[in-house]
Amino acid sequence: MGKVYLVGAGPGDPELLTVKAARLLARAGIVFHDSLVSCEVLRLIAREAEVIDVGKRCGRKLLTQEEINSLLVSAAARNTVVIRLKGGDPLIFGRAGEEIEALRDAGVDFEIVPGITAVLGAAAAAGISLTDRRAASQVVISTFSRGTEGAAFDWGAIGSTTTLALYMPGPDYAEVGHRLREGRLPDDLPCVIVSKATANGQQIRWTSVARLADEEQLPAPALMIVGRVASRKVQQISNTFWREAPDDGLLPRNIVS
16 A cells, blocks of 8 residues: 655645655655645656546545545555645645545555645735734634634734734635724734735735725735734835835736836
């Protein structure tokens, strides 16, 4: 029986892969990948490997999680190197826990290969420190839950020195802003929205909690960083690395002043 590797593909830029991840992709017999894995990373997979897309399309799953679990177990019986390739880091909102449990129950050997998670790629792209000691004492990573699930968010964990990283904020930034205001976050609290962090087509928009309702949607995948670390002063510092586009607040990738 082979071994299953749960590999983090990082936020998009193939040069941000770990050396170990790149080496495993070159040896893979079969790869099951999510839709968020960039084309540049997929090109690093061995030519003779079988490549299967198990991600989402327009919010619809190609396979259920249970079906993916079964595929991983059965693939390990036929391949020496089986890779479950996930965008970002497999342990951050990647459903790795369910796959780990299925592999353990089936007696399949596995290993986790970490990747750079989206919030780190987004912060690096924007040139901000998530734990700048002048503005933040903690980082809270969450998804933005809509409907009744949103009420379960622990707003007591969010304070004036918290950096809040919201994965998958969705298309309605007004709803996000409303929820943040309900959580008693101030209107002038800075926000940064990063679309396609580190990848081609990356965009960055600087805004605030109050202005979220007026912001146009950026292409998915996107991530929102809320907190004092995203202040205008930090924006001025970051402009030594990024030149702001006129009027629209968008910052193109790989442009320096």
